[in-house]
Amino acid sequence: MSVIGVLALQGAVREHVRSIEEAGARAIEVKRVEQLNQIDGLILPGGESTTMRRLIDSYGFFEAIREFGRQGKPVFGTCAGLILMAETVEGQEDGHLGLMNMTVARNAFGRQVASFEANLDIKHVGESIHAVFIRAPYITEMGTGVEVLATHQNQIVAAKQGHYLCTAFHPELTDDNRLIAYFAAMVEQSKNTLAS
Ligand code: GLN
Numbered sequence: 001m002s003v004i005g006v007l008a009l010q011g012a013v014r015e016h017v018r019s020i021e022e023a024g025a026r027a028i029e030v031k032r033v034e035q036l037n038q039i040d041g042l043i044l045p046g047g048e049s050t051t052m053r054r055l056i057d058s059y060g061f062f063e064a065i066r067e068f069g070r071q072g073k074p075v076f077g078t079c080a081g082l083i084l085m086a087e088t089v090e091g092q093e094d095g096h097l098g099l100m101n102m103t104v105a106r107n108a109f110g111r112q113v114a115s116f117e118a119n120l121d122i123k124h125v126g127e128s129i130h131a132v133f134i135r136a137p138y139i140t141e142m143g144t145g146v147e148v149l150a151t152h153q154n155q156i157v158a159a160k161q162g163h164y165l166c167t168a169f170h171p172e173l174t175d176d177n178r179l180i181a182y183f184a185a186m187v188e189q190s191k192n193t194l195a196s
Contacts, residue, residue, distance in 0.1 A: 002187045005030035005039035007065075009055035011047020011080060015172040016180075023181040025188075033064045041074040041187030044081030046134065046170050049089075049106065052080055053096050062097070069099050074163040074190050076183045082166035083137050090140060100161045101143035108138045108155070108168075118169075122150040122158055122179065130176045131157070131169035138168050163190055 001024075006016040008029035020027035020043075028039060036042070042065065044052075056062050069075050077085040077099075084096040088103040109116070114135050119128040131152075139156040142148070150158035150167075157168040163186065171179040 001026050002040040002184065002191045003028060003038060004041045004043060004184065004187055005035060006043045006045055007052075007056075007061070007081075009059060009061075010052050011045040012078075012170060012172060013045055015170075016043050016045055016078075019172045019177050019180045020184065022175075023177050023184045025184040031059075033060050036064055036068050039073075040191040041076070041183065042068060043183070044075065044077040044084050045172070046079030046081060049080040049083040049096065052084060056084070056096075065097055066099070069097075069164065072163055072190060072194055074165065074183065074186045075099060076164075077166040078170055078172065079134065079136055079168060082139075082168055085164060085166050086139075087143070088141075100159070100164050100166060101146050102139050102159065102161075103141040104137045105140050106137050107135050108140075109133065109136055109153075118152050120150045120152060120157070120169075123147070124149065124160075125182045126178045129171075129178055130174040131167070131171070132173045133157075133169045136168040 003026045017027040085099045086104040087098045090105045121127045146161045
């Protein structure tokens with residue numbers, strides 16, 4: 001069985017653990033860099049991207065997560081996690097982990113509509129998937145290799161680039177586990193490929 005880690009420095013960690021387990025994989029909360037060696041895929045949860053970035057730096061995760069991705073191991077960023085994965089963040093000099101070739105805007109649906117829910121058709125994953133958006137970002141530009149998986153109000157809210165996956169919303173806050181199951185299948189496949 002593959003093991004999926006949830007970066008547990010801040011944010012919606014426990015909900016991800018529950019949905020990973022419901023999707024039939026093993027989940028661990030990752031609090032120390034050494035734990036990256038025990039996992040086959042990593043989820044960067046929602047929360048507050050600037051806070052999470054500060055903690056990533058102070059716990060020594062920055063290069064370690066980039067290296068984890070370079071090894072071909074899948075990474076899935078949800079909401080703040082999507083912001084962390086982007087090459088560029090609008091209005092900021094530097095992006096964060098820069099795993100995905102895209103630009104994102106934070107709190108992009110407007111602060112006044114802080115949260116909303118929608119049913120989305122997500123390519124490769126399924127139709128009418130329940131999505132919870134909380135002060136969500138969206139993707140404003142994408143480079144080569146990035147595939148749009150879903151849009152909402154004409155904005156890109158889910159994308160994939162090889163073994164990297166991201167959503168602007170929180171799939172772990174619903175009991176619709178199809179996205180996590182899709183990621184778990186990506187992890188299982190990459191584990192088999194990397195082992196052979
Ligand atoms: N608005 C947050 C940020 O910019 C993300 C919100 C979330 O993860 N739910 O980091």
